[in-house]
Amino acid sequence: MKVKKNVALSDSGFLFNPSSGESYSVNPIGQEIIKMLNEESSEEEIIATLLEKYNVERDTLEKDIRDFFGMLELYGVVKPEEA
Amino acid sequence: MSDKPKYTIAVTGLNAIDSPGPGIAVIKSLKEAQSFDVRIIGLSYENLEPGVFMRHYVDKSYQVPFPGAGMEVLFERLAYINHIEQIDFLFPNFDAELFNYIKLQDRLSQELQIEMVLPTLEQFEARHKVNLYEYGQKYDIKVPRSEMVFTEADLSATAKEMGFPAVIKGKFYDAYVAYTPDQALNYFHKISSKWGLPIIVQQYVYGTEVNVCGVGDGHGVTIGAVPMRKLYITDKGKAWAGVSIDDEELLEGTNKMVERTKWRGPFELEYMKTSEGDYYLLEINPRFPAWCYLTTGAGQNQVEDLVNIGMGKKVEPKKEFAAGKMFVRYSEDMIVDLEEFEKISTVGEL
Numbered sequence: 001m002k003v004k005k006n007v008a009l010s011d012s013g014f015l016f017n018p019s020s021g022e023s024y025s026v027n028p029i030g031q032e033i034i035k036m037l038n039e040e041s042s043e044e045e046i047i048a049t050l051l052e053k054y055n056v057e058r059d060t061l062e063k064d065i066r067d068f069f070g071m072l073e074l075y076g077v078v079k080p081e082e083a
Numbered sequence: 084m085s086d087k088p089k090y091t092i093a094v095t096g097l098n099a100i101d102s103p104g105p106g107i108a109v110i111k112s113l114k115e116a117q118s119f120d121v122r123i124i125g126l127s128y129e130n131l132e133p134g135v136f137m138r139h140y141v142d143k144s145y146q147v148p149f150p151g152a153g154m155e156v157l158f159e160r161l162a163y164i165n166h167i168e169q170i171d172f173l174f175p176n177f178d179a180e181l182f183n184y185i186k187l188q189d190r191l192s193q194e195l196q197i198e199m200v201l202p203t204l205e206q207f208e209a210r211h212k213v214n215l216y217e218y219g220q221k222y223d224i225k226v227p228r229s230e231m232v233f234t235e236a237d238l239s240a241t242a243k244e245m246g247f248p249a250v251i252k253g254k255f256y257d258a259y260v261a262y263t264p265d266q267a268l269n270y271f272h273k274i275s276s277k278w279g280l281p282i283i284v285q286q287y288v289y290g291t292e293v294n295v296c297g298v299g300d301g302h303g304v305t306i307g308a309v310p311m312r313k314l315y316i317t318d319k320g321k322a323w324a325g326v327s328i329d330d331e332e333l334l335e336g337t338n339k340m341v342e343r344t345k346w347r348g349p350f351e352l353e354y355m356k357t358s359e360g361d362y363y364l365l366e367i368n369p370r371f372p373a374w375c376y377l378t379t380g381a382g383q384n385q386v387e388d389l390v391n392i393g394m395g396k397k398v399e400p401k402k403e404f405a406a407g408k409m410f411v412r413y414s415e416d417m418i419v420d421l422e423e424f425e426k427i428s429t430v431g432e433l
Contacts, residue, residue: 006329006406018406021312021328
């Protein structure tokens with residue numbers, strides 16, 4: 001999954017999609033995930049990083065990450081993985 | 084001393100009200116032009132058009148006859164104003180006045196040396212709301228189905244067949260979404276009493292409103308184009324805030340329209356983007372929109388480019404602009420001395 005080019009994320013978590021004009025607020029963990037996506041980390045790498053950093057069950061994290069990715073896809077912020 | 088030329092430019096559309104004309108936005112862009120200085124002549128239809136009293140934007144105002152008075156009366160009035168002001172360039176900013184100005188274009192240029200950059204009469208008529216559906220079919224552009232109606236009976240039958248909600252539109256201005264046959268009838272009367280017949284019934288398309296403001300050179304080249312997404316819409320359907328967006332599909336569609344139609348002059352394309360990502364063209368306005376100052380803010384002074392085209396200067400097409408620039412409209416109370424109102428009301432000049 002890749003963040004679309006030109007999508008801008010500010011330090012305050014304000015995310016602007018210049019192709020649709022939509023803007024969103026992302027919480028600090030969301031920002032971390034988007035930054036990792038920008039660095040082309042895989043889903044597994046993102047999960048591993050967050051598991052190490054936060055006190056969270058793997059199952060819960062995987063579910064939350066999937067929900068978050070689904071939302072990013074719905075809002076057109078990311079390009080879905082090519083099959 | 085500046086070596087830039089100083090142009091005297093006349094502008095209509097000074098009705099900076101809640102459903103604003105484009106005049107003030109055009110003037111703001113003219114004032115920021117890098118390649119020339121300006122003196123602004125306001126042309127008003129009503130005594131209380133706010134632009135008439137905005138002396139920091141408009142140097143002198145003159146009343147002009149309503150479009151219904153005809154071309155000759157308009158020409159005579161412009162000849163009188165030109166005798167005093169020596170106008171170099173004129174911006175007609177209302178749909179309803181464009182027919183007269185297009186017809187007068189050659190005479191104004193040859194006899195009064197007033198230049199304009201306008202679409203041809205053929206381009207103007209072809210994109211008219213009543214012809215837009217055929218226009219879309221001809222140029223392979225998705226346009227919501229629309230039908231002209233002249234009577235209550237036609238309206239009921241057409242709206243029923245098209246289904247509700249349906250958009251009820253005037254031939255020049257006004258559009259309302261009707262959810263029931265009663266509402267449709269109500270809007271039919273409301274609009275026809277103001278703008279006459281026909282009324283257009285258009286299929287309602289759900290989605291996000293996105294518009295493009297641009298300029299065509301008349302030879303198929305887009306001189307500038309900036310797409311904007313409406314962020315705040317008034318009860319009259321006007322954008323009160325918007326943001327420039329970098330929508331490649333919209334820009335490609337715009338370039339294609341300009342190339343195929345050889346569009347000359349300013350334009351606004353109004354689209355609805357559906358949740359499936361389809362673009363439906365709702366209207367082509369043959370003039371700058373009231374939000375055109377955003378294009379200047381985003382780095383393309385299209386108003387300046389249009390003047391330079393009209394003055395015979397070479398203008399390079401611009402592709403770059405900043406996405407994420409916003410405009411937020413506001414209203415303001417000006418304090419005006421009664422003597423000023425008296426002057427424009429009695430002698431038609433201020």
